[in-house]
Structures are given as structure tokens and as C-alpha cells.
Amino acid sequence: MKRNYYLLLLIPCFLFAACDKKRERVFEDSPTERLNAAVANAQTILKSKPNGWIMQYFPGDNAQYGGANLFVNFTSNADVNVQADYVSSNVTSTYKVYPGAGPILTFDTYNSIFGFFAAPGAISQQVNNDVGLGGDIEFLVMKATADSVILKGRKRGNRIVLVPMPAGSATVITNYKTSYARFYSPNSYRFETAKGQTELEFGWFNSLLSMTTTYSVRATETGVSFYAESEIDGIKFKDLTYKPATTAYPNGYYDNAAGTVKLVPVF
Structure with a gap:
């Protein structure tokens, strides 16, 4: 009976030693060594x-x-x-x-x-x-x-x-430059949804301003992307794809995948 009692007393010690060794393995590198490894x-x-x-x-x-x-x-x-x-x-x-x-x-x-x-x-x-x-x-x-x-x-x-x-970097860069020039060439923009229109004007550099909101925009190869998810008339969006000119939109437009919001250039 005493032998069993002593064994029970020793079990926590073994467990503690095992945990202690595990901690040593997790933190075997110093903070400086881990930082230098991250830099490298x-x-x-x-x-x-x-x-x-x-x-x-x-x-x-x-x-x-x-x-x-x-x-x-x-x-x-x-x-x-x-x-x-x-x-x-x-x-x-x-x-x-x-x-x-x-x-x-x-x-x-x-x-x-x-x-x-x-x-x-x-x-x-x-x-x-x-x-x-x-x-x-x-x-x-x-x-x-x-x-x-x-x-x-x-x-x-x-x-x-x-x-x-991607491969073909010269072509990719040209595509981005073309997309940037296309985005920046209108005098202003407007959002269109089923609920109506929201007029926008350019702020500094590539921002668009409504009466209440600043939209931070970046050109992509296929359209534009917003810094953060944005919302207009209850519709959330982040990336819009450029669509070529149509009869209704002679200067083309950008829209989301669902086609529920359009960003329309105004010349």
C-alpha cells in the first residue's frame, strides 16, 4: 500500500518534468535568435x-x-x-x-x-x-x-x-499602367445601383469622394480595387471589373461580380 502511495506522489513530478522539457523545446531559441531568423x-x-x-x-x-x-x-x-x-x-x-x-x-x-x-x-x-x-x-x-x-x-x-x-512582367506592368490611365482620365464618377445614383469627385491622388465618404481606390489589371470593403445602398463590394463601352455606357463602366453596383466614368 505504501509503495502505491509513493508512486502516486511521484507521478506529478514526472509529469512536471515532462512539461518542463516540452517548454524547453518550444523556447530553445532566444528571442533575439527568433527575431534574427524572421529577418533572414x-x-x-x-x-x-x-x-x-x-x-x-x-x-x-x-x-x-x-x-x-x-x-x-x-x-x-x-x-x-x-x-x-x-x-x-x-x-x-x-x-x-x-x-x-x-x-x-x-x-x-x-x-x-x-x-x-x-x-x-x-x-x-x-x-x-x-x-x-x-x-x-x-x-x-x-x-x-x-x-x-x-x-x-x-x-x-x-x-x-x-x-x-507573374511571368511576362513587362506586359503585366503595361496592363496596370493602361488600367491606371483609364481610371484617372474621367472628370468624375458616379455609383449606380437599383436604388439610384451617387455622384463622386476625385480627391487627392486616387481617392473618390461622395458627400459623406472617401473611397480609397487602386487600379488592377482588370479594373479597380478598394482599400477596404465598401458599401453603397446596402451593397458591399471591394473589387470592380472594367466593362467596355456599350450604347448605354459609351465610356464603359466598372461593376461587381453580381452586377448590382456600377462605377461609371463621367467626362
Whole structure:
């Protein structure tokens, strides 16, 4: 009986020792080692795409100015080539990934494409000329995998997504530039639903303004995408596809998959 009693007393000790060893296995790397590994992984992922990445970039507080597509190719541990849908420039500058609150990606030398968003007074007559469009050039790497890289702007906190550039990057970039030019060419827009119309005007850069709402828009290869899910007349949407001209819509239009909301250019 005593023997059984002693065995019962020993069981919790064995269990505690097993749990303690398990804890040691989970935390066998120090926080510094884990951070350095995350930095190395981010660097490796960024360089892993020979065609580079499409960076869905949104400047300003709460992405208030609309977005752009930046085409970034990390060609070495230090060099990055950058193009964009809104401008013909093709520039090379430097970047680095370093440890901070997590892996930090910074574009650490001047680059006119990022400078357009980040430099004070980049656009004349802006509402707040001291901060320009409020674009970030430093980002916390939230996730880095072969499928996507998720960033968070260190100043503005906007979510920035990088997706791999497909093969035939020159054609893809041309398609984005064409889509951007098409979106930006009208004087204004309007939403159309079964309930009626909502007039829109351009804000700074790629934002659209109604009487009550700012819509932050980015061109895509096939149409436009909004920074966040939006709603008009009870209809929620995020991505709209461009449809060519018809008799009723001589300048074409954008609509959702269900065809329940249209974004119509006004010239």
C-alpha cells in the first residue's frame, strides 16, 4: 500500500518534468535568435521572386488618398528596382531588412517613386504640405511567405500587400499602367445601383469622394480595387471589373461580380 502511495506522489513530478522539457523545446531559441531568423526569412522571401513583386501601396492616414501599384524587384541584399503604374520612371535604390519590433523593411536611400508619397510638398497645393501624401518608406513585416508579404506602415499603419509578379512582367506592368490611365482620365464618377445614383469627385491622388465618404481606390489589371470593403445602398463590394463601352455606357463602366453596383466614368 505504501509503495502505491509513493508512486502516486511521484507521478506529478514526472509529469512536471515532462512539461518542463516540452517548454524547453518550444523556447530553445532566444528571442533575439527568433527575431534574427524572421529577418533572414523576410530577406530571403523578398529576393526569391525573379520577376519581383506587385506592391499594393496606400499612403496617408487611413489610406485616405487612394493607392498605387509599385513594381518592386529586390535584385540583391541591398538593391531594389522600382516602377509604378502612375509614372514612367524606372529607378534603382537601396533597401535593408533589420530587426526592430519585428523584421523592418526600409527603403533607405532616396527613390523618386517613394519620394512622391513620402516627401513634404511632393504635390503642390496639398491640404497638408508639411507631410505630403503621408506615404511610408519603413514597414513592419507582418508575414512573409512565398505567396505574399504583408507589411504595416510604421508611421501610418496602413496594410500594404505584396504579391508575386507573374511571368511576362513587362506586359503585366503595361496592363496596370493602361488600367491606371483609364481610371484617372474621367472628370468624375458616379455609383449606380437599383436604388439610384451617387455622384463622386476625385480627391487627392486616387481617392473618390461622395458627400459623406472617401473611397480609397487602386487600379488592377482588370479594373479597380478598394482599400477596404465598401458599401453603397446596402451593397458591399471591394473589387470592380472594367466593362467596355456599350450604347448605354459609351465610356464603359466598372461593376461587381453580381452586377448590382456600377462605377461609371463621367467626362
